[in-house]
Amino acid sequence: MKQQEPLHPGKREITLDFSGPIPAERLFAHQDRVQIVFRGQIYTLSLTRNQKLILTK
Secondary structure, X not given: OOOOOOOOOOOOOOOOOOOOOOOHHHHOOXXXXXXXXXXXXXXXXXXXOOOOEEEEO
């Protein structure tokens, strides 16, 4: 099996357990934005100052 290249070399990779809900605190522990790839498109999930989530394309 070929090893996957990191999305952002030099940045810390996070391992997540997908067997249940992912706590937002884990996603946003070191940043206020998370990029998600869905069907070849990149989406950004952002945490606002008011602790709201915004998903943008």
